[in-house]
Amino acid sequence: MSTLRPAKITIWYILRENALQLIMYVLGAALMGLAWWPLAILYLALAAATNIFYMYWVCPYCGHYALGACAAGFDLLSGRRFRARLGRTFRGQFRLGTVVVGLGWFLPPLAALVLLIVRFSWVILVLLAVFCVVAFWLLPEVSKKHCDGCETVDCPRRPKEPRARD
Ligand code: SF4
Numbered sequence: 692m693s694t695l696r697p698a699k700i701t702i703w704y705i706l707r708e709n710a711l712q713l714i715m716y717v718l719g720a721a722l723m724g725l726a727w728w729p730l731a732i733l734y735l736a737l738a739a740a741t742n743i744f745y746m747y748w749v750c751p752y753c754g755h756y757a758l759g760a761c762a763a764g765f766d767l768l769s770g771r772r773f774r775a776r777l778g779r780t781f782r783g784q785f786r787l788g789t790v791v792v793g794l795g796w797f798l799p800p801l802a803a804l805v806l807l808i809v810r811f812s813w814v815i816l817v818l819l820a821v822f823c824v825v826a827f828w829l830l831p832e833v834s835k836k837h838c839d840g841c842e843t844v845d846c847p848r849r850p851k852e853p854r855a856r857d
Pocket of ligand 1: 746755761
C-alpha cells in the first residue's frame with residue numbers, strides 16, 4: 692500500500708485506491724454470513740479493527756505517512772495521530788501488522804471450505820472463487836504497482852536496491 696499521492700487528493704481517489712480491498716471485505720462478509728449471519732458483522736468489525744491496528748503499528752514507520760503521501764489515505768483516515776517509537780523500524784513492525792491485517796484474507800476462505808464440506812452449495816463455491824481472485828490475485832497485482840513507486844527501502848515485502856546517486 693504505497694505510492695506517491697497526486698497533488699490534489701480527493702476522497703474519490705482514496706476510495707478508488709481502496710476499492711478492491713473494500714470489495715474483498717464485502718465478499719468476505721457475505722461468505723462469513725452464509726456460515727452464521729452475526730459472523731458477517733463480526734468480520735467487518737474485525738476488518739476495521741485490524742486496519743486501525745495497521746495504521747497504529749506500521750504506518751508511523753513509513754515515510755509516506757509522515758509526508759502525507761499515502762495513496763491509501765491511511766494518514767488522513769487516522770488523522771496522523773499515531774507516532775513512531777524510537778528504536779522501532781518499518782521492517783520490524785511490518786510482519787506483525789501484516790499477520791494481523793491478513794486475518795481478513797484468510798478467515799472467509801476457511802469458513803467457505805468448512806461450509807463446502809458440511810453443506811455444499813454452488814453459491815458458496817462461486818463466492819469463494821471470486822473472493823480468491825480479488826484477494827490473492829488482483830489485490831497483490833495492484834499492490835505491486837504501488838510498491839514500484841515506494842521509497843521505503845527497509846520494506847521486507849519488496850526489498851529495493853538503494854537508488855544510485857546521479
Ligand atoms: S502510510 Fe505507508 S505503510 Fe501505511 S498504508 Fe500508507 S503507504 Fe502503506
